[in-house]
Amino acid sequence: MIHLQHVTKEFAPKRGLFDVSFTVEPGMVFGFIGPNGAGKSTAIRQLMGLIQADSGHATIGGYDCWNQSQDVKRIVGYLPGEINLPGDFTGEQVLHLMQQLHQSKPERQSELLEQFPFETKTKIRKMSKGMKQKLALVGCFMKDAPVYLLDEPTSGLDPLMQERFLSLVDKERQRGKAILMSSHHFPEMEKSCDRAALIKEGRIIIEADIHELVRSSRKQYTIEFGLEAQAEQFALQIGSQRFQNHVSFFTSNERTLNQIIRLLTEYDVRAIQTSADDLEHVFLHYYSEEEPS
């Protein structure tokens, strides 16, 4: 449904998008993860026909995102990263205008307003960030489009609204929608995405199934020894640092882990702790690994 093929758009060296390719199929939530300025929003703008690529090809539903942007936008619900709306309009006026521009159904708007309630008579300039985000979410999803492009969708939402948003995304996925979601909020990505791509300085550094990505991440293990002397000896053996009678190390390699367990049979081990398998570790792993030394 959503295809980016070798898309490059260079604003400056290491700024923009460089040879980015990925595909989002119907019924899939694709996570686009990266720090600020990595190129997530640029990729989404590319798909919305706001930016022309230097090279490569972006299509949605078979339509070229630059040359057939009107057709593309007919089948896309878009949530921008920065919610900027005319300050003089009320929420109600914005929703009414969006309904007319997108020709969406009023019933769906009412359903969404029940899930994401806010005072619709308030003027935009008087709204908090959370209110504007809810307004944008209602505006985006009331279109009932087959494709959604969501740039930082939970930014400014409280935990309850975040949960509601995730269940809405899940429902839409089950209805066969193709959803591209960019964020650096890891728990929501982990809960909602099927696949994810990590982007850094405009390049995708890894793209995989989200669970595979988490499983393959480098994890931290902490061993507690009965004696500090043993901790010291073990730290020397594996080339790690000791803190009192604890030794911590990172590994993503199963062979290394098995070797370490074999070594540990000769020690008085009191406890073994592992860090949670989460996306944040995957992110930190890839980003710290790529940092120049």
Added chain:
Amino acid sequence: MTIVWSLLKHNGKPITAYAVGTSLYLLMLAALYPSMMKTGLLEAKLQALPPEVLKAFQYDKITGFDNVLDLLGGNYYGLIFQIIASLFLLSLAARLLARPIDNGELILYLAAPITRHQYTASAMIVMFLASTCLVVCNTFVLLMADWFVSGVSIDGMTLVRFQVNALFLLYAIGGFTLCIATLFDDERRAFSIAGGVLVLSIVLTIGSGLSEKTEWMRYGSIFSLFNTQQLLEGTHHFFLHLLLLASISLLFHLGAFVSFRKRSLSI
């Protein structure tokens, strides 16, 4: 039509403010004109001014005023209208394009299944409607004054020529400001470039009145295509000037369409 309606709603207040403000000023001048003529104060004051200043304001006719248009030709349409028109269209183009591009508000429209041409056309229609509204209100007020205030005695044909020429001038400046607004991401940059060109045009108009040697400066300014003095005297190349203004308007509007279609937007 949805976009035009929405843009009009969003920009209705400043359009109304300019139309009502200028109309009230014209009404005040028209209402005061008979008493000013009776006392002879106006002519005495104008004669006391240096001829360069009078020329800058297109006040050549200091020998006498036949009707209120003689006064307005210098007082309002000589220079004030040009300044107001520049400010009005600069701010309107900024509100319709430069600012929504700069602060990202444009995404409200561009996320919908509409083309950039459709948005540009809507902005253009709003500029046309706003310019027409300003001129129609001004004309209406002058006609009202002619009907209700004795001694105003406006020549209908001269008034029509004044207002049609003024309207075409607004269309041309509107096309220029809209085209510049599509070129930049930064509202202030677009505003300062378009404003700079219009200020230069006004300076050239004023400079042209300083001496005979500087008279050529008038032709470097778009405002030379709205010469009120010649319109009053009936020596004005009325249709030629309308044609030139319409061509300038068309050229810049086409430029706005082309530049906005092609550019990448960081919104």
